[in-house]
Structure formats: structure tokens, C-alpha cells
Amino acid sequence: MSMRRVAVVGAGMTKFMRRALETPKELAWLAAKGALDSAGMTLDQIQGVVHGTAPDAFDGLHMKGEYLSEGSGGWKKPYLRCYVGGGTGVYAIAQGWFQVASGLFDTALVVCEEKMSTCLPHPQAAFLTIFDNITEQPLKPNLLWIFALEQNRYMARHGIRVEEIARVSVKNKRNALGHPSAQLGAELTVKDVLASEIMAWPVHRLMVSPTSDGAAAVVLAAEDVAKRVTDKPVWIQGVGWCLDTTYWTNRDLYYPEYVEKAAWMAYHMAGIREPRQEINIAEPYDPFAYKELHHLEGLQLAPKGKAPQLLADGVFDRDGDLPSSPSGGLLGVGNPIAAAGTMKVCELFWQLRGEAGPRQVPGKPRRGVAQAWGDLMQVGTVVVMGTAQL
Amino acid sequence: MKTPKNTETRTWPGAIPLESLYTAGLGGQVFFKALKERGEIVGTRCASCKQVYVPARVFCERCFAELSEQVTVRPQGTLVSFTFSNFNRDAQPLARPQALALVRLDEASTVLLHYLLKVTDPTQVSIGAQVKMVIKPKAKRTGSILDIEGFVLA
Amino acid sequence: MSGEPRTVRGTPLELADLKKGKVFTTAYVPKIQYAWDTGVAIGRYLEELKNGRLIARRCQRCQRTMVPPRMFCERCFRSTDEWVYVQDTGTVNTFSLCYVSWDVRRLKTPEIPAVIEIDGASPGMGIMHVLGKVNPKQVRVGMRVRAVWKPPPQRTGSITDILYFAPIKGKTTKVGTAKKPR
Numbered sequence: 116m117s118m119r120r121v122a123v124v125g126a127g128m129t130k131f132m133r134r135a136l137e138t139p140k141e142l143a144w145l146a147a148k149g150a151l152d153s154a155g156m157t158l159d160q161i162q163g164v165v166h167g168t169a170p171d172a173f174d175g176l177h178m179k180g181e182y183l184s185e186g187s188g189g190w191k192k193p194y195l196r197c198y199v200g201g202g203t204g205v206y207a208i209a210q211g212w213f214q215v216a217s218g219l220f221d222t223a224l225v226v227c228e229e230k231m232s233t234c235l236p237h238p239q240a241a242f243l244t245i246f247d248n249i250t251e252q253p254l255k256p257n258l259l260w261i262f263a264l265e266q267n268r269y270m271a272r273h274g275i276r277v278e279e280i281a282r283v284s285v286k287n288k289r290n291a292l293g294h295p296s297a298q299l300g301a302e303l304t305v306k307d308v309l310a311s312e313i314m315a316w317p318v319h320r321l322m323v324s325p326t327s328d329g330a331a332a333v334v335l336a337a338e339d340v341a342k343r344v345t346d347k348p349v350w351i352q353g354v355g356w357c358l359d360t361t362y363w364t365n366r367d368l369y370y371p372e373y374v375e376k377a378a379w380m381a382y383h384m385a386g387i388r389e390p391r392q393e394i395n396i397a398e399p400y401d402p403f404a405y406k407e408l409h410h411l412e413g414l415q416l417a418p419k420g421k422a423p424q425l426l427a428d429g430v431f432d433r434d435g436d437l438p439s440s441p442s443g444g445l446l447g448v449g450n451p452i453a454a455a456g457t458m459k460v461c462e463l464f465w466q467l468r469g470e471a472g473p474r475q476v477p478g479k480p481r482r483g484v485a486q487a488w489g490d491l492m493q494v495g496t497v498v499v500m501g502t503a504q505l
Numbered sequence: 506m507k508t509p510k511n512t513e514t515r516t517w518p519g520a521i522p523l524e525s526l527y528t529a530g531l532g533g534q535v536f537f538k539a540l541k542e543r544g545e546i547v548g549t550r551c552a553s554c555k556q557v558y559v560p561a562r563v564f565c566e567r568c569f570a571e572l573s574e575q576v577t578v579r580p581q582g583t584l585v586s587f588t589f590s591n592f593n594r595d596a597q598p599l600a601r602p603q604a605l606a607l608v609r610l611d612e613a614s615t616v617l618l619h620y621l622l623k624v625t626d627p628t629q630v631s632i633g634a635q636v637k638m639v640i641k642p643k644a645k646r647t648g649s650i651l652d653i654e655g656f657v658l659a
Numbered sequence: 660m661s662g663e664p665r666t667v668r669g670t671p672l673e674l675a676d677l678k679k680g681k682v683f684t685t686a687y688v689p690k691i692q693y694a695w696d697t698g699v700a701i702g703r704y705l706e707e708l709k710n711g712r713l714i715a716r717r718c719q720r721c722q723r724t725m726v727p728p729r730m731f732c733e734r735c736f737r738s739t740d741e742w743v744y745v746q747d748t749g750t751v752n753t754f755s756l757c758y759v760s761w762d763v764r765r766l767k768t769p770e771i772p773a774v775i776e777i778d779g780a781s782p783g784m785g786i787m788h789v790l791g792k793v794n795p796k797q798v799r800v801g802m803r804v805r806a807v808w809k810p811p812p813q814r815t816g817s818i819t820d821i822l823y824f825a826p827i828k829g830k831t832t833k834v835g836t837a838k839k840p841r
Contacts, residue, residue: 130669138530175525263755
């Protein structure tokens, strides 16, 4: 491929909080400034700015992309907002990658933000609008419905028990205890998770990520700039994304084929043939506990229906063979929609540089995959990052 | 089974049942506190970009610096532009036109949008005119942009 | 190189801080209403619901009978070809027992949303609806169900002209036996 090599050279994020004093713009600035500072760079060294944020309804700001532009460092620069629902946080990385890989720019700042607390009576109500306006909304659906329907389908097809799913919450909330931005780190047992309120069977409260305010950002640079500003660039080795149909009741929800397609797109670019052997760390999207397992399967990191067993065997623990969500994930760190995906990319950056502090995965990991998911259960977005310059 | 001819399409009524509650944020706290408690207009200055942002902001959009230097500006300035609106926001005609002003306060780099008071006709106003801010009495201030009633010609 | 920032910024608030006016806020209640055009396919779908029937569209190239109906086939990217009535019976593909309403009120009796694969449509073609007249503990994936309609004078041409789907006694299909549409 005649693309230039692109590295992540800086990362930053705010605390993830149920309710922030900061305006959306201020949150974006805190994260973006943090990313620039960590790269030892200033805004005038940035050529292109990519912003990702989910539905305008959360922050309650129409033209939210424009509103957020100066907080994201977009003042008088080529600025772009991109959006694929919950998949946005990783998709935005691909958008920044295009700009640098193509040779258009030498540097790009990628910033994702969400302030869900603005939305009343509850951010949940904004999700009503994702269902088909004429054939589904009159049934007064809520977001829990589709997650619960998908989880049940996944469990029913493979004979998975709800206890096996609960382990994801235990692992991720524990991992989050080591994350300075985390909203919901906790030491819990499977019993605690199962004892929490049933919101929509088979989904219990502690299997659901919180609503959050927050922002996350990374700085991307072409090879020559990257080598000048850091001796530890983390290379973007592959990107991929894919959307399935919005006719979500016409496909079998037990397996996310679109995640598989997105993953293979990124893996081919990265020259990966055996993902389970060649990936050291995974940051799959975990807005609900089962989603991590569902996505590990879509990412080809577990055979279909087998992720729960690998989880029980400790494979996905921080010190396991394939640590999954060492950050603490959305379940532990929080879920400001678009920023949550970028948080996962930040985590790979810190982990692959050996800078993840108490969360550091042992064994000097060399390559990781981050993935986000969203829209009407239909989009997979994937980025593969590594210490090796391919 | 014989299928009848397609009937007419129609419209389906809908709404997005949401409300928003915005926090003023780090910059907004500074600005609205000064306005509510002291009736003052406070901005922030970026020393390196020579910009005074009004209302106060916490960061400079040009260089990304954190802004900690607060500046209280005089409540008077120059009319940068104005208009008279004959319609409300639901596109219904207004009984009396609403005059709107863009004002650069004397010590600010930025421009503020607010109402232009005590004028009824565009011929009474010209760009470049000096204007003064009208601030509500303390008892009526709540920490809102509406604590400023608007501008009058000086 | 500074590495991971050790001080993370952000100022958490409690809901009470907003209510007590500890921080300045501005409220906005948009008053926006929409009139969404149903379009041809869904217009007909709603009209037929008023008649107590479910209707689908068929694509002759991929041979799929699709419900909800659509005027173009998203796979073949061509016009669909014909209207086909399908049954008002089907199989529960998946379901949930939901104790939370759309506006996050807690419910004592759960709503039972389900995806129901419709008989007469291609395998795997489902619609979302709710189940009723069933003990929540007895709902199973694979359960056979039938639409329970509002009386004709009360129908308005809406998906809610079907009150819910109720079990057809004693019938269950094995999970995952339905073939995937091509």
C-alpha cells in the first residue's frame, strides 16, 4: 500500500464523570491539551483536526461538531466531525489516520467528547430516537431492549449462563480501580453482579455501563514527525470499519458479522493472519458486559460461543494470555459515548509504551487491538496498534 | 391472494421528548458570578495572543493556553452590526419589531449578541454607534445572560 | 516524555448541586414536532395493519421476502418487485423481560419485547414487538406466537394495531434452526 506510516505520539483524557461542571467545549479542551502536552507539542504544530461525538441530543447542542471545534483545537484549521454512533471513538482515529497516511497532513489531532448529563429527564430518552420512527418507536422501546434482546440471543444460541456474563463486570470494574479517570472502579463478585437489580432480563444493573461526561484525545503524526517528537511512537498498523443493515430484526444478533469484517480489514492491513497469536492486548467495546465477549468473538480472539469459557479460564485477565479491557473498559472507566472508544485507543498507547502504571499488562505487549461498536447494533470500528513500524 | 392497490402514503406525527440543562462551565462560573453578584462584565485575557475573551473562557482557542487572568471590562462599546426582526422564532409576525445588536465592548476582542433597547426603527441606528449596557438591578439577577437587559444608544 | 498524565482533570457534580443552584445552569426545552412521511412501503404496511394483515415486499433476484417491507433491496440494490402477504404468526427469535420504561421508570410487571420471525417471510426476517398473555417465566426463544389485534374500529394504521403477540399453545421450535437468509 502506498500509504505513509502513522503513529500515535500523545494521548490525553478527562475524568469520566456522571455529571461534569465543565461545558462540552471545556471537556474537549482538557483532553486535547492533555494529548498535546504528553506529545510535547503545541496547537500550531497540528495541521488537521478530527472530532467525534455521538448524537447532538445528549449535549443538547445542534451543530455540536461546530460548537466543539475550538475546544478541539479546530480554530481556523481543516476540521471534520465524524459520526457512527457508539463506534465513533475508534472511527475518528481512522479518519485522522487517512489525513496523515494519505500525505495530506503531517499531524492530526483527534478529539472525542460526550456530555450526557445535559440530557433530561434521562439520557436514555435520547436513545428512543434510534429505533425506527414509524414501525418501532410507537412501541415505546428503550435502549435496554435491544441489548437484552441481543444478549438473550447470544446466550440462547450457545447455551451461555448469565453468571458467565457477569464475570466481565467483575473483571472490568476491578481493572478500573487502577485508572485515574475511572467513574466506577469496584471490587465485586459475580454474586454481587447477579444480586443487582434486573433491568431487562438477562441484563442486571451492574452489567450496564454508566452514562458519563468526558473527553479523550490522541495526536497522530507521520513517520518523520513522530520520530522527532518521541522515541516511543505507537504505530497504527491497521484500521477497519463496517456497517450492517439498520433492519436489525432481519439478522441473527447472536454474532456481529460486521465486527468480523471490520477486524479482518484492519488485520489484513497489519499483516495479521492469526489474530489470537499475534495480538497481545484487546480493548473491545463493553457498554454492556456480554458485549465484550460478543466482540472478542467478532474480533476473532475467541471462537464463536467460547469467549465465556476463556474468560472463566483467566485468559482475559490483566495477567492472562490475552488481557482484555485492562483499562477497566466502559463498565469501569465510564461511557461518554464517543470518548469511550477513544479512551480504549489511549489505553493501547499507554500500555504499548509501558506507561500504564498500576494497570500495566506484564510481558511488554507489542501489539493491541481497540474496537468500538454502535449505531443500531450495526457498526464495528477497529484499530490495530503496535510498537513495530511495519 | 389478490393484493389491493397501494393506498396513499401519509405522515406520522412524532417528537423527540428531551430537555437540556446546560452547566455554565469553568469559564461561565466566573462570568455569571461576577454578573449576578457585582453586576460586572468579566472576561479573560490571553497574554500571548493579545485577546480578551468576553464572556470569560477557560482556554484560548488560538494557542490552547489556560486563561487565568481575569479582566473586568466597562459595560459600553461600539455597535458592530444590528438588525430589526419582524418575526419570532416560530416565523410568526411580531407586533413590534425586535432590535438586535452585535457589540464590541471597549476592552474586549470579541463581540457580544444582545437586544438593542429603546429603538423602533432602523433609521434611528447606525453601525459604529456608541452603546451602553443596561444591567438588571441586583435583586432581579439570577446568573443568566438575561441579567443584561440589552444595550441602549449612548 | 511525560507519559500517562498522573493528574486527570474534570470537576464532578452531584445532581443536588444543580438543583440547589450551586452552579449556574441554563435550561432548554425544545418544542419541536415532526411529521414524518411514511413513504410508499411503510405507508402500505400501516394501511394493511389497519386491515389486520402483515404485508412484505419480495425481491426476485435474491428471493427474499422482506418484512418490514421496503421499496428497494439493500443487498441487490435494485427495486423490490412485488407485495406479498405474510402470516400474523411467527417464532420468538429473542426476547427480554424489561423492568424499566423508556423514560426510566421502574415497572413491577415487565414489558416483554421480542423479535418475532414472521411466518411466510424469509427465514430470519423478524419484526420487533411485545409479547402478552403469557407468564414471563414461561417465555422461551423458539416459542410460537400469534398477533392479537385491536378490534377493527379501534385500528389506526399503526404497529400498535397489534396489541401484542401471544403464545400458540404447546408449540416451540428449536433455537437456531431457522436458516439464515441468503
